Amino acid sequence: MSKIVPVIMAGGSGTRLWPLSRTQYPKQFLKLTSNELTMFQETLKRLESLECDDVIVLCNEEHRFLVAEQLREVGVSATIILEPIGKNTAPAIALAAIIEKNKNNDSILLVLAADHVINNVNGFIDSVRKATVLAENNKLVTFGIKPTHPETGYGYIKKGSDFLTGNIIDKFVEKPDAQTAIEYVNSNQYFWNSGMFMFKVTCYLTELEKFADDIYKACSNAVGEITTDLDFIRISKKEFLNCRSESIDYAVMENTNDSVVVELDAGWSDVGSWSTLWDVLKKDNNGNVLKGDVLNIESSDCFIQSENKLIATLGLQDIIIVDTKDAVLVAAKNRVQDIKKLVEKLKDQNRNEHFAHREVYRPWGKYDSIDYSRRYQVKRITVKPGEKLSVQMHHHRSEHWIVVSGTAKIHKGTESFLLTENQSTYIPVGEIHALENPGKLALELIEVQSGSYLGEDDIVRFEDLYGRN
Numbered sequence: 001m002s003k004i005v006p007v008i009m010a011g012g013s014g015t016r017l018w019p020l021s022r023t024q025y026p027k028q029f030l031k032l033t034s035n036e037l038t039m040f041q042e043t044l045k046r047l048e049s050l051e052c053d054d055v056i057v058l059c060n061e062e063h064r065f066l067v068a069e070q071l072r073e074v075g076v077s078a079t080i081i082l083e084p085i086g087k088n089t090a091p092a093i094a095l096a097a098i099i100e101k102n103k104n105n106d107s108i109l110l111v112l113a114a115d116h117v118i119n120n121v122n123g124f125i126d127s128v129r130k131a132t133v134l135a136e137n138n139k140l141v142t143f144g145i146k147p148t149h150p151e152t153g154y155g156y157i158k159k160g161s162d163f164l165t166g167n168i169i170d171k172f173v174e175k176p177d178a179q180t181a182i183e184y185v186n187s188n189q190y191f192w193n194s195g196m197f198m199f200k201v202t203c204y205l206t207e208l209e210k211f212a213d214d215i216y217k218a219c220s221n222a223v224g225e226i227t228t229d230l231d232f233i234r235i236s237k238k239e240f241l242n243c244r245s246e247s248i249d250y251a252v253m254e255n256t257n258d259s260v261v262v263e264l265d266a267g268w269s270d271v272g273s274w275s276t277l278w279d280v281l282k283k284d285n286n287g288n289v290l291k292g293d294v295l296n297i298e299s300s301d302c303f304i305q306s307e308n309k310l311i312a313t314l315g316l317q318d319i320i321i322v323d324t325k326d327a328v329l330v331a332a333k334n335r336v337q338d339i340k341k342l343v344e345k346l347k348d349q350n351r352n353e354h355f356a357h358r359e360v361y362r363p364w365g366k367y368d369s370i371d372y373s374r375r376y377q378v379k380r381i382t383v384k385p386g387e388k389l390s391v392q393m394h395h396h397r398s399e400h401w402i403v404v405s406g407t408a409k410i411h412k413g414t415e416s417f418l419l420t421e422n423q424s425t426y427i428p429v430g431e432i433h434a435l436e437n438p439g440k441l442a443l444e445l446i447e448v449q450s451g452s453y454l455g456e457d458d459i460v461r462f463e464d465l466y467g468r469n
Contacts, residue, residue, distance in 0.1 A: 002108045002136060002200065004128075006052050007096045008078075010040055010059040010067060010114035011086055015343045015354075016273045016336065019327040020305075024356040028115035029066050032277060039271070040067070040114040041074050046121045050110075050128065056096045057114075058083060064232050065363035065466065082229075084237035089195070090251035091243045094208055094219040095235060097201040099226075108135045109204065111197040111248075117280050119267025127264045130165035131198040134260050137164065140207065141198040142253060143264040144191025150181035153272065153337065155193040155249070157261050166262040172254050191261060194268060197248065207258070212251040218243035229467045273336040274320045278303040292323070301333070325358040325368075363466045364389055365442070376450045381435075383408075383443040388436035390464035397451030397458060399427040401435070406443035409436045432462065 014027030021027035028040045037045065044055070055078040059067045064082055071078055081095055093111055100107050110128060118124045131141040144157045152175055160170035172193065176184060184190040209216040218239060225236035253259050269280050281289045281303075290296060292306030299316040306323045313321070318333040331339065346354040359368045364387035371378040383389070383406075391411065401408070402424040410417055410425055411434040418438075419425060427433045429451065437443035461468060 002106045003054070003104060004050060004052055004110055004132065005054045005056060005100055005104075005107045006047050006050075007056045007058065007093065007109050007111045008040070008043055008114050009089065009092055009111065010057055010063065011083055011092065012113070012115060014115065015340045017271075017277070018339055018343050018354065019322055019324045019329050022353075022355060022357055024062055024360065025066070026063075026115075027271065028113075029063070029070060032271060033117055033280060037074070038070055039117070041070055043112055043114050043116065044071070044074055044076050046118060046124060049121070049125055052110075054079065054100075056081060056100065056109075058092050058096060060084075060086065066361065068231055069363070079233060080231055081233045081235070084235065084240050086245070087240065087243050088245045089248040090208065090212060090246045091215055091219050091240070093197075093204065093248055094215060095223060097204050097208075098220060098223045099233065101201045101205065102223075105202060107201050108132065109197075109199060109201055113195055113270070115271060116194075116196075117267070117269040117271055119280070121266070123266030124264065127262050127266065128198070131262045133165045134163070134262065135198045135200055135203075138200065138203050139163075139166075139258050139260045140203060140253060140256055141166065142169070142259065142261050143194045143196040143198075144261040145194050145268045146263055146265040147185045147190065147192055150178060150185045151192065152176060152178055152181050154270075156181075156184050156190045157193050158190050159261055163260055166260045169253075169259045169261050172249055191263065193249070194264060195270070196264075197253075203258070204252070207252050207256045211255040212246065215243055215246060215251060232467075273339070274303055274322070274331070275333050275336045278320075278333070303333070327353050362389075363387070365437075367447075372454075375452065375454075376448065377454045379447040379449070380404075381443075381445050381447050383435065383437040383445075385437055385440050385442065388465055389434055390459070390466075390468065391432060391434040391462040393430060393432045393460045393462070394451070394458050395460070396429065396453035397449045398429050399433075400448040401425050401427070402446045402448075404444040404446060406437060406441050407439040408443050408445060409438045411435075434463075 010028050012026055013023055014021035017027045029038050031038050057067055057078045057080050060083050067080055134141045155175055156173045158170040159167035161168050222235040222239040227234045269276055271277050278289050283289055287301040289303045293310045294304045294306055295312040297314050299313045302316055302319045304311055304321045308325055320331045320333055322329040343354045365383040368380045370380055403419045403421055405421055408419045410419055413431055
């Protein structure tokens with residue numbers, strides 16, 4: 001039997017779940033459906049009973065340390081492939097397939113999204129077993145979700161005749177209008193298109209070369225110039241930029257004669273909006289999902305989440321309220337598909353709230369921008385034990401550091417020294433400096449920046465433990 005290698009695509013942005021999901025910290029890395037695990041980690045955990053030796057994760061450059069840290073937290077080792085730029089699913093899967101083929105020509109890839117909910121893990125594993133039979137017979141398998149209602153936000157797959165443990169695919173259809181969706185569901189001949197796949201690496205690459213030769217060549221060229229960086233695999237950015245963006249459905253699945261579908265009836269959701277998240281979470285007697293400090297009177301069928309302040313509601317119905325440290329969303333539940341319009345407006349206005357949270361995670365820890373004005377910024381910085389910020393310099397700002405708790409080792413110019421609680425130091429403009437935590441406890445300090453420009457790109461790095469430029 002061929003080896004099964006999960007390929008987890010973790011490069012999405014999840015804009016419809018703003019303000020929680022943002023470019024630097026999208027939904028797959030958030031604890032949306034669990035208090036213990038992120039969606040990415042839940043995807044990893046449901047693979048345990050498959051006993052997969054290898055896992056491949058595809059993500060973009062900005063998320064590489066998030067991926068590495070969340071893998072470490074659940075004790076999973078993986079090959080992490082960095083995409084220089086998002087080019088949709090066909091090229092992303094091609095990168096994984098080519099790299100895996102170079103190691104094992106007979107592997108079967110199980111391609112999964114990092115941000116799906118599957119409530120019935122046993123049902124999921126059963127469908128994977130059925131798909132494995134088909135993949136062993138050189139078929140390209142997709143997983144079709146048994147519809148629970150007439151949904152206009154998903155593409156559909158019409159099943160054809162039975163074939164072994166699945167069905168030949170009759171056709172793929174685009175997102176339908178409401179009446180067509182009702183007809184699809186009533187016919188019992190259609191599945192929702194889940195965006196999950198299973199096939200031998202050789203079968204996928206053969207069909208990709210046949211129907212999208214340009215994608216195959218661009219990805220082959222990009223993989224031909226691999227470099228390793230810590231735990232990450234980097235491909236050639238120059239070569240990958242020549243690749244066109246295309247989905248696996250358009251590039252391969254709708255063209256091949258070897259596509260089949262296996263039914264997946266396992267409590268699946270892609271959690272693509274606040275309304276679908278409301279659907280999958282536990283509700284109170286009035287149909288409300290309440291998270292955080294919420295005081296509610298006579299409101300029903302609402303999703304209300306507070307991060308750091310009291311939210312009080314009275315007499316609301318079908319409303320979404322999400323509070324973060326720097327933004328509050330209030331939306332009608334039937335309009336949540338349009339939240340991406342708000343995100344686009346934030347981009348048009350050159351605001352930062354679409355891109356990053358006020359609290360930003362780094363491989364060494366995190367910082368929270370607690371106050372900001374034109375010529376100063378105040379951050380609360382947390383450095384994990386044993387970690388060190390890069391050796392760096394700033395052209396436009398000076399910095400004051402005041403230790404709140406823990407011990408800081410300061411490197412400033414040619415000197416190095418320790419600071420403990422309530423002690424401070426000053427870093428002038430142009431001074432080469434670094435900060436590290438030599439202790440066993442987290443280091444917390446307040447940083448006060450002042451100067452003519454306070455952007456994160458005013459960092460000249462000389463040394464960095466994490467390979468950042």
